[in-house]
Amino acid sequence: MKLIIGNKNYSSWSLRAWLALKQSGLAFEELTVNIGGDDWAALKRESGEIMPSGKVPVLWDGETVIWDSLAIMDYLADKVGRERYWPKDDTARGMALSMVAEMHSSYMAMRSECPMNVRKRFDGVQLTDAARDDIVRVLQLWAEARARFGKGGPFLFGTFGAADIFYAPVVSRFVTYGIAVPGFARAYMEAVWEHEWMQAWIAGAEDERWIIEQYETAPRV
Structure with missing residues (x-):
């Protein structure tokens, strides 16, 4: 398997x-x-065979090519067993599926105003009402998942899974832009941030020398 990432x-x-x-x-x-x-x-333009969509990420598995992060996770779940990613309980799984789908398709204001920048820290950021509404919605979902299904561990549905994978970049954004969160969310964010895989990704980001200037300034209303 080969994964092409940005x-x-x-x-x-x-x-x-x-x-x-x-x-x-x-x-x-x-x-x-x-x-x-x-x-x-x-x-x-020249990568049609390598990156069919012209975007990252792309997963190559032999002759099989999968692009889009949700499609990649779904493909992997079919290969190794869906229980590795999703809760076994129907009700919990229904919520996890909905949260992942919502993350995949929503929160445009938060995404555009708070692009991921693992290395950076901003103080006193100014966000639009739309971005603040997105943040409140995320925190509401985290609170419900933790309260209803999180008793088996520190993650949204107890053990690390699909929902945590898809909200990990939101955790990074909240850290970068100094978003104030309640205690339960702070504890969840710490669990994600300190996860060994997340720490490996952060170390890789710190080692990069590439800079994209448009993502290096704090948002301003």
Whole structure:
């Protein structure tokens, strides 16, 4: 297996796919491309066979190619067993599936105003009402998942799984932009941040020398 990812410092979608592969337990090779480089546009045009969508992440498994982080996780779950990613309980699994789908398709204001930047820390950020509403919604979902299904461990549904994989970049965003969160959310964020795979990703981001200037300034209303 080969996983093509973008900059570890900036690419939230790549982080999700990478964590999904780590969760699978399968061996894989990773190839990182600089999505902020001058040659990125040309690379996308010329990479039809390598990156069919012109975007990252992309997973190659022999002759099989899967792009999009959710598709990659679903493909891996079918290979190794869906219970590795999703709660066994129907009710918990229903909520986890819905939370992942919502993360995949929503929170556009938060994403655009608070792009992932693992290395950076901002103080006193100014966000729009739309971005603050997104943050409140995320915290509501975290609170419900933890209260109803999180008694088996420190993660959203107890043990580390699909929902944590998809909300890991949100944890990174909250750390970067100094988002104030209640105690339960802070404890959850610490569990994700200190996870050995997350720490490995953070170390990789710290080692990168690529900089994308547009993501290096704090949001302003």
